[in-house]
Amino acid sequence: xxxxxxxxxxxxxxxxxxxxxxxxxxxxxxxxxxxxxxxxxxxxxxxxxxxxxxxxxxxxxxxxxxxxxxxxxxxxxxxxxxxxxxxxxxxxxxxxxxxxxxxxxxxxxxxxxxxxxxxxxxxxxxxxxxxxxxxxxxxxxxxxxxxxxxxxxxxxxxxxxxxxxxxxxxxxxxxxxxxxxxxxxxxxxxxxxxxxxxxxxxxxxxxxxxxxxxxxxxxxxxxxxxxxxxxxxxxxxxxxxxxxxxxxxxxxxxxxxxxxxxxxxxxxxxxxxxxxxxxxxxxxxxxxxxxxxxxxxxxxxxxxxxxxxxxxxxxxxxxxxxxxxxxxxxxxxxxxxxxxxxxxxxxxxxxxxxxxxxxxxxxxxxxxxxxxxxxxxxxxxxxxxxxxxxxxxxxxxxxxxxxxxxxxxxxxxxxxxxxxxxxxxxxxxxxxxxxxxxxxxxxxxxxxxxxxxxxxxxxxxxxxxxxxxxxxxxxxxxxxxxxxxxxxxxxxxxxxxxxxxxxxxxxxxxxxxxxxxxxxxxxxxxxxxxxxxxxxxxxxxxxxxxxxxxxxxxxxxxxxxxxxxxxxxxxxxxxxxxxxxxxxxxxxxxxxxxxxxxxxxxxxxxxxxxxxxxxxxxxxxxxxxxxxxxxxxxxxxxxxxxxxxxxxxxxxxxxxxxxxxxxxxxxxxxxxxxxxxxxxxxxxxxxxxxxxxxxxxxxxxxxxxxxxxxxxxxxxxxxxxxxxxxxxx
DNA sequence: TCTGTAGGCGTTTTT
DNA sequence: CGCCTACAGA
Numbered sequence: 001x002x003x004x005x006x007x008x009x010x011x012x013x014x015x016x017x018x019x020x021x022x023x024x025x026x027x028x029x030x031x032x033x034x035x036x037x038x039x040x041x042x043x044x045x046x047x048x049x050x051x052x053x054x055x056x057x058x059x060x061x062x063x064x065x066x067x068x069x070x071x072x073x074x075x076x077x078x079x080x081x082x083x084x085x086x087x088x089x090x091x092x093x094x095x096x097x098x099x100x101x102x103x104x105x106x107x108x109x110x111x112x113x114x115x116x117x118x119x120x121x122x123x124x125x126x127x128x129x130x131x132x133x134x135x136x137x138x139x140x141x142x143x144x145x146x147x148x149x150x151x152x153x154x155x156x157x158x159x160x161x162x163x164x165x166x167x168x169x170x171x172x173x174x175x176x177x178x179x180x181x182x183x184x185x186x187x188x189x190x191x192x193x194x195x196x197x198x199x200x201x202x203x204x205x206x207x208x209x210x211x212x213x214x215x216x217x218x219x220x221x222x223x224x225x226x227x228x229x230x231x232x233x234x235x236x237x238x239x240x241x242x243x244x245x246x247x248x249x250x251x252x253x254x255x256x257x258x259x260x261x262x263x264x265x266x267x268x269x270x271x272x273x274x275x276x277x278x279x280x281x282x283x284x285x286x287x288x289x290x291x292x293x294x295x296x297x298x299x300x301x302x303x304x305x306x307x308x309x310x311x312x313x314x315x316x317x318x319x320x321x322x323x324x325x326x327x328x329x330x331x332x333x334x335x336x337x338x339x340x341x342x343x344x345x346x347x348x349x350x351x352x353x354x355x356x357x358x359x360x361x362x363x364x365x366x367x368x369x370x371x372x373x374x375x376x377x378x379x380x381x382x383x384x385x386x387x388x389x390x391x392x393x394x395x396x397x398x399x400x401x402x403x404x405x406x407x408x409x410x411x412x413x414x415x416x417x418x419x420x421x422x423x424x425x426x427x428x429x430x431x432x433x434x435x436x437x438x439x440x441x442x443x444x445x446x447x448x449x450x451x452x453x454x455x456x457x458x459x460x461x462x463x464x465x466x467x468x469x470x471x472x473x474x475x476x477x478x479x480x481x482x483x484x485x486x487x488x489x490x491x492x493x494x495x496x497x498x499x500x501x502x503x504x505x506x507x508x509x510x511x512x513x514x515x516x517x518x519x520x521x522x523x524x525x526x527x528x529x530x531x532x533x534x535x536x537x538x539x540x541x542x543x544x545x546x547x548x549x550x551x552x553x554x555x556x557x558x559x560x561x562x563x564x565x566x567x568x569x570x571x572x573x574x575x576x577x578x579x580x581x582x583x584x585x586x587x588x589x590x591x592x593x594x595x596x597x598x599x600x601x602x603x604x605x606x607x608x609x610x611x612x613x614x615x616x617x618x619x620x621x622x623x624x625x626x627x628x629x630x631x632x633x634x635x636x637x638x639x640x641x642x643x644x645x646x647x648x649x650x651x652x653x654x655x656x657x658x659x660x661x662x663x664x665x666x667x668x669x670x671x672x673x674x675x676x677x678x679x680x681x682x683x684x685x686x687x688x689x690x691x692x693x694x695x696x697x698x699x700x701x702x703x704x705x706x707x708x709x710x711x712x713x714x715x716x717x718x719x720x721x722x723x724x725x726x727x728x729x
Numbered sequence: 730t731c732t733g734t735a736g737g738c739g740t741t742t743t744t
Numbered sequence: 745c746g747c748c749t750a751c752a753g754a
Contacts, residue, residue: 190743357742358742421730422730454730546744588741588742589741625746
């Protein structure tokens with residue numbers, strides 16, 4: 001491997017970050033400064049130039065998407081030499097480690113991974129066992145507290161130690177019960193994946209020694225978003241050789257609410273003596289006004305990283321701003337802008353992204369996208385694997401593979417309805433507790449006791465069903481296993497009998513699940529990992545998917561997502577919407593100074609995604625929970641120097657006269673007025689998205705006028721003239 | 730045990 | 745507003 005080909009195209013700082021291979025290295029990488037590039041080339045350099053065997057390198061990121069891209073790019077540089085390299089997420093890495101050695105901690109290798117829902121059902125169970133009313137105690141709050149403890153690396157004992165009032169003591173107590181329930185279910189929640197791994201390393205030094213010997217070089221991406229227990233995990237792995245390279249940007253720390261601790265990156269130099277620091281301050285992504293505006297905003301934070309970003313791109317336009325009368329107009333404006341830009345500047349829909357603070361805001365944009373026939377994709381929101389029918393199908397697999405999985409069992413014991421209701425389950429559970437057996441075994445014994453009444457037969461049949469599945473699932477491919485489950489359980493039959501559009505949608509989702517399972521391929525197994533069936537690996541993967549993982553940058557669609565999901569991405573045209581007090585910054589997180597600063601960093605992240613054109617929007621009025629609310633423009637807008645903004649910002653007072661404060665450049669209204677004239681049948685027209693077509697038919701008059709058009713590429717479509725943005729071809 | 734409906738409640742962001 | 749839960753009736 002030629003050294004020059006790996007270092008080629010790197011600027012001097014990037015090059016330094018690649019060449020310092022030994023000892024602790026802190027890379028402070030500003031937005032758009034090429035940090036992924038550095039990570040990729042660093043790995044390639046270690047292997048290709050320094051001759052480090054790839055299996056000695058561990059690179060950790062936060063999303064599978066980021067990991068996948070990094071692995072891909074490394075493989076492109078190294079080819080087959082990359083074999084044995086671990087480029088993965090914290091959570092996946094821990095799962096692989098725990099699959100091997102979780103036995104030490106009282107879990108079996110087949111442990112389940114609990115998502116938020118599963119974990120919540122266990123929290124409720126813990127509350128019940130403490131005789132608490134879930135209505136008074138709010139299980140979600142308790143789950144949240146437990147999660148925060150885990151993020152700090154606290155076991156129940158430590159939480160109890162820190163408790164200084166009755167309420168906290170009870171909560172710590174409940175944490176202990178919850179943890180016991182997890183062990184009984186042979187399950188770990190998200191927080192456990194990391195926490196239990198650190199426990200494993202702490203209590204079993206020979207296990208830790210194994211991995212210490214293995215990984216001589218560790219790289220961590222997005223280090224500003226690591227929490228305490230992740231910090232601890234990294235420290236355990238590298239404390240001897242300290243070949244640790246972390247990359248991050250304190251200004252992009254946006255996960256404190258989830259337990260991330262910026263101190264990890266701020267104090268890195270103190271934690272690791274002799275740290276070398278590289279700053280990447282050249283921004284290759286954004287034009288000047290965008291970068292300057294974003295920097296000015298984040299400079300308002302009391303604590304901020306001391307990076308001074310320099311725009312490498314010349315020229316460019318100012319930041320745009322639009323104040324809409326209401327949320328509907330906001331959405332209509334943005335979508336029309338996108339259509340007009342696609343048409344006038346010959347751009348693809350994939351060049352555009354709309355970012356909002358909360359998922360709920362996606363709706364109005366989705367409506368407008370549908371209305372204008374703009375292809376779009378929504379990242380996040382209701383995730384595919386969170387749909388009830390999908391979770392049900394997977395829960396059957398889980399029970400088949402891990403009969404102790406109580407949360408999965410509760411999900412499916414009566415889905416479809418088979419006469420095993422709440423009381424039956426409660427009595428079986430009691431029996432299980434008394435005998436110290438699993439819930440499934442409790443059901444079995446309940447039926448055998450002769451006290452189950454009319455539930456006796458349903459339970460017997462259910463037991464046989466699970467036995468059958470346990471046999472079948474192990475020997476089939478993931479997709480066959482799912483198909484078998486859906487067939488054998490009567491789940492399909494029930495949905496087919498239903499016949500409603502909702503049932504049809506669910507069937508469609510299940511077909512989608514089967515095909516996702518078909519596409520699943522077992523990656524070249526690591527020689528270090530335990531052998532597992534493909535279905536087990538499929539379940540692991542599903543448990544750890546993130547919102548952005550499914551996003552495809554090549555798809556010809558406009559992307560809609562929350563700002564959190566947008567981190568790490570870039571688009572030529574970015575719209576940041578809903579810039580009103582209470583929404584962005586969000587009311588719930590701007591209570592204290594720290595929360596507000598995180599909101600500001602979030603806005604900074606949103607702005608710095610834009611490459612060419614950044615448009616900010618807010619609405620004076622908004623429908624929320626079905627009623628109208630009036631908004632005040634976000635304080636963040638005023639933190640951008642006016643000279644960087646085209647036109648003027650809204651006045652500060654609420655209720656400024658309509659139109660006066662808003663700047664309607666591009667004149668969205670006239671956008672369709674100019675095509676508002678009559679279009680004769682047979683005319684050749686051009687549509688921004690569908691291309692050129694022939695008008696077949698004109699229906700109606702005035703604003704409701706519809707056109708049937710046969711497009712050369714995509715066939716016949718019916719469009720509302722007023723929104724179609726047609727022009728003569 | 731199952732199904733329909735009326736109220737209540739929520740929204741921050743997520744591996 | 746729309747989803748989910750709790751509850752009443754069969």
